[in-house]
Amino acid sequence: MVPQIDLCKDGPRCSRIVHGLWRLADWNKSEAEVQELILGCLERGITTFDHADIYGDYTCESLFGRALVDSGTDRSQIQVVTKCGIKLVSRNRPGHAIKCYDTTAAHIVASAENSLKNLRVDYIDLLLIHRPDPLMDPAQVNEAFVQLKDAGKVRHFGVSNFLPFQFEMLASKLDVPLVTNQIEYSVMHLDAHSDGSLDLCQRLALRPMAWSPMGGGRLFHEDSDRARRLRDILGRIGRRLGGASMDQVALAWLLAHPARLVPVLGTGRLSRIHKAVEALELTLPREEWFEIWCASTGRDVP
Numbered sequence: 001m002v003p004q005i006d007l008c009k010d011g012p013r014c015s016r017i018v019h020g021l022w023r024l025a026d027w028n029k030s031e032a033e034v035q036e037l038i039l040g041c042l043e044r045g046i047t048t049f050d051h052a053d054i055y056g057d058y059t060c061e062s063l064f065g066r067a068l069v070d071s072g073t074d075r076s077q078i079q080v081v082t083k084c085g086i087k088l089v090s091r092n093r094p095g096h097a098i099k100c101y102d103t104t105a106a107h108i109v110a111s112a113e114n115s116l117k118n119l120r121v122d123y124i125d126l127l128l129i130h131r132p133d134p135l136m137d138p139a140q141v142n143e144a145f146v147q148l149k150d151a152g153k154v155r156h157f158g159v160s161n162f163l164p165f166q167f168e169m170l171a172s173k174l175d176v177p178l179v180t181n182q183i184e185y186s187v188m189h190l191d192a193h194s195d196g197s198l199d200l201c202q203r204l205a206l207r208p209m210a211w212s213p214m215g216g217g218r219l220f221h222e223d224s225d226r227a228r229r230l231r232d233i234l235g236r237i238g239r240r241l242g243g244a245s246m247d248q249v250a251l252a253w254l255l256a257h258p259a260r261l262v263p264v265l266g267t268g269r270l271s272r273i274h275k276a277v278e279a280l281e282l283t284l285p286r287e288e289w290f291e292i293w294c295a296s297t298g299r300d301v302p
């Protein structure tokens with residue numbers, strides 16, 4: 001069973017593993033199957049669901065919201081994370097002429113209100129600015145965050161894909177705390193080790209959320225030296241650990257980091273979600289952790 005954790009002191013509670021709905025529209029699931037997925041996550045203790053306004057060309061939040069309500073799930077037993085700040089050219093948003101970022105107060109508030117409607121909830125647990133916007137005016141973001149919080153529409157705020165200096169600048173100008181940074185992190189993507197993201201979160205005692213924890217699936221099918229080296233070592237370590245699968249070892253590697261990252265799983269299959277939950281029990285010894293790190297970088301530690 002997946003335990004509940006705090007993203008930071010006074011931050012939102014969420015499950016130790018989060019389920020991400022980016023690919024929901026691609027799964028071609030019936031509403032009954034989406035309900036089954038939601039209930040299957042809840043049975044295993046995964047109570048936190050990650051969205052963005054733009055997922056599935058602006059359709060995933062509604063697909064999920066409908067299934068959530070029809071599944072009879074108690075709203076207070078789940079946490080909903082969503083994001084804003086990217087504008088896509090889409091037939092669902094005829095007013096958007098080019099893909100761009102928008103972190104004006106008006107856009108953030110309108111996006112959050114749309115998400116509330118689509119997700120069919122009366123508050124969002126955690127709203128993230130999806131990507132750093134080169135034209136971001138922190139005063140505008142603050143105005144939106146304070147307005148949404150005062151109205152009871154959003155309980156907590158954070159960012160995604162921010163570098164440490166971008167995180168610190170925004171945090172220094174806000175009247176509400178930033179409770180997390182959702183970043184890409186996996187055996188296939190190690191930038192957070194060297195760009196300061198993990199160090200900042202550890203300094204501030206915030207748990208980062210890790211998107212694409214399986215490298216977006218590239219770990220399993222990519223035809224590259226890196227992916228091949230990783231598949232080989234993950235398989236060998238899995239056998240050493242008594243028969244753990246490659247995805248379980250990859251997740252145990254991520255979970256072992258002292259920044260205590262919260263993985264956002266992207267699989268649509270309950271069987272794989274179940275294996276991920278089992279991986280919480282795996283302990284990866286330090287030497288095995290480094291074997292995987294070396295297979296990913298393609299070199300020994302200096």
Ligand SMILES: NC(=O)c1ccc[n+]([C@@H]2O[C@H](COP(=O)([O-])OP(=O)(O)OC[C@H]3O[C@@H](n4cnc5c(N)ncnc54)[C@H](OP(=O)(O)O)[C@@H]3O)[C@@H](O)[C@H]2O)c1
Nearest residue numbers: 020021022050211212213214215216217220247266267268
């Ligand atoms: N903040 C951001 O900018 C950002 C960006 C991207 C994603 N996200 C969030 O992170 C979540 C996860 O991202 P993701 O979907 O890229 O995660 P992921 O878990 O790294 O990748 C999921 C993909 O890998 C496949 N997969 C997983 N386990 C597998 C296995 N054992 N063998 C073969 N294939 C496997 C899945 O296929 P099956 O469905 O068939 O299992 C799916 O296509 C998203 O849903 C979203 O919520 C955030």
